[in-house]
Amino acid sequence: MESILALTARHGYSIVFLAVLAESLSLPIPAALAMIAGGALAASGMLNIGWVLAVCVIAMILADSLIYYFGRTMGWWLLALLCKVSLNPETCVLRSAESFYKRGRTTLVIAKFIPGVATMAAPLAGSMKMRPGQFLIYDLAGAFLYAFVYTGLGYVFHNFLSVMVHGFEAAGHLAVLVTAIAVVVYFGYRIRIYLKNRIYREVPRAAIEELRRKLDSGDGSVMLVDVRSHGYYDAGASRILGSIRLEPNSLAEKLHDLPKDREIYLYCT
Amino acid sequence: MREATSARVAHLVREQGYNAFVITGGLDAWRKDGGATEIVPEDDLVLLPTFN
Numbered sequence: 001m002e003s004i005l006a007l008t009a010r011h012g013y014s015i016v017f018l019a020v021l022a023e024s025l026s027l028p029i030p031a032a033l034a035m036i037a038g039g040a041l042a043a044s045g046m047l048n049i050g051w052v053l054a055v056c057v058i059a060m061i062l063a064d065s066l067i068y069y070f071g072r073t074m075g076w077w078l079l080a081l082l083c084k085v086s087l088n089p090e091t092c093v094l095r096s097a098e099s100f101y102k103r104g105r106t107t108l109v110i111a112k113f114i115p116g117v118a119t120m121a122a123p124l125a126g127s128m129k130m131r132p133g134q135f136l137i138y139d140l141a142g143a144f145l146y147a148f149v150y151t152g153l154g155y156v157f158h159n160f161l162s163v164m165v166h167g168f169e170a171a172g173h174l175a176v177l178v179t180a181i182a183v184v185v186y187f188g189y190r191i192r193i194y195l196k197n198r199i200y201r202e203v204p205r206a207a208i209e210e211l212r213r214k215l216d217s218g219d220g221s222v223m224l225v226d227v228r229s230h231g232y233y234d235a236g237a238s239r240i241l242g243s244i245r246l247e248p249n250s251l252a253e254k255l256h257d258l259p260k261d262r263e264i265y266l267y268c269t
Numbered sequence: 270m271r272e273a274t275s276a277r278v279a280h281l282v283r284e285q286g287y288n289a290f291v292i293t294g295g296l297d298a299w300r301k302d303g304g305a306t307e308i309v310p311e312d313d314l315v316l317l318p319t320f321n
Contacts, residue, residue, distance in 0.1 A: 076317065094317065101318035130320040200276035203283065206290045208302045227278045228296070232315045240296065241305040245313050248278050258287055266275040266282070267292040267299070 008037035012047055017055045020147075024063030026119045031056075032150045039154025040161045049155055056147035057140070060112070064122045064139050071126020076233035078123045093233065100124040108138035112146040211265055223262045228269055240267065 007015045019034035035056055042049035071078050076093060083092035100107060104125065111121035125135050154161070214222050224243035232245065239245070246254055246266070258264060275291045282289040292299065300306065 094315075097317040101320075104320070125320075128317070128319045134320070197273065197277070200273075200280050203276050203279045204290050205272075205293045207293050208298050208304065211292060212302075212304075224292075226296075227275050229274065232309060232313060233317055235311070235314060237309045237314070238306040239309055240299050241307045245309075246278065247315075248274055251278060251281060255282065255285060258282065260287055262288070264279075264282065264287055264289040265292050266279045266289060267295040268272060268274040269295050269297060 008034055009041060009046070012041070013038075013051060013055045016052060017059045020056050020059035021063050024060045024118075025067070035147060035150035036154035036161070039151035039156075040158035041154075042151070043155045043158035049151065052151050053144075053147050056151065057143045060143035060146065061136070061139060064143070065136070067122040068126040068130075068132075068135055068139075071123035072129065074127075076127050079120075079127050080233075082120060082123065093229070096120060096124060097128060100128060104128070104130065105134075105138050108135070109142040109145060112142055113149075206265055214263070221262050223259065223264045225258075225264055225266045226268075227266050243267075 008019075016034045016038040019029050020031040022029040023031035035052075038047060038052040038056070039049065041047040042052050079093050079096065083096065100121075107117065108121055108125060111117045122135075122139070125139075157163075211222070224240050225246045226239045226243045227246050227248045228239075229248060246258075272291050272293070272295055275295065279289040279291050294301075296306075
């Protein structure tokens, strides 16, 4: 972390800009420290506090706008990709969307202070078609607040910069420990699910060629069922011709719609 | 595991006495094999909330 301080002292605005841009693009860069350093350098007269703030805000707005644009153009695909690492990918998209819809504007303002939420906020705003102007206003407010707090800390407490750096180092070590524990718990959970799912490997599979032969025979014994959760959020989504949808999260209610006298072929992505 | 959702659902469906199978490779394999697809009808789309 000392190296970021040294870099900031040497390169000034450019290193603050790059650190904030990188963190806003979800890279593991401690932008807060660069902003504190920028604030401290401004207090000592080496940089201008107004420009430090402006550089931070511009970097955040650039990165967030890019991610927002991806979310807006890719629809729910980007969010589904981010949700793949969640504990329950099947409900992650739906719950994230509902939660952001209720608190989206407030979330955008405070998201940068909350790891994880910061990564999801801009793509959610894009996927949920928040108007660009509205997104910019709330994101600007959030970016300004984030930059103001950290550059302000550096500016006001510049005489205690080494104390703050040590504080950040201690917080960083704690964060690493917490992250390591979370990763172990996550992989433990995944291994448990993997072992629990072994039984599903025994379900009979059908290759595409085999399915085609059955469909070509035209005896009507085949029923194609799409059980994807993520495939039905965007207009223009496609599925196998002639298939029906079975929502996996409401299987119990829909089960009686299936015929027992036909062969049911299920597929997901 | 590939086909995680379809395998899970097929297992549950088979437990209820249905004759269910999993399509190996899923929709991606079907597309790669040149299989015909259709646009999901609007009635089947899940409309997530949007700010529009």
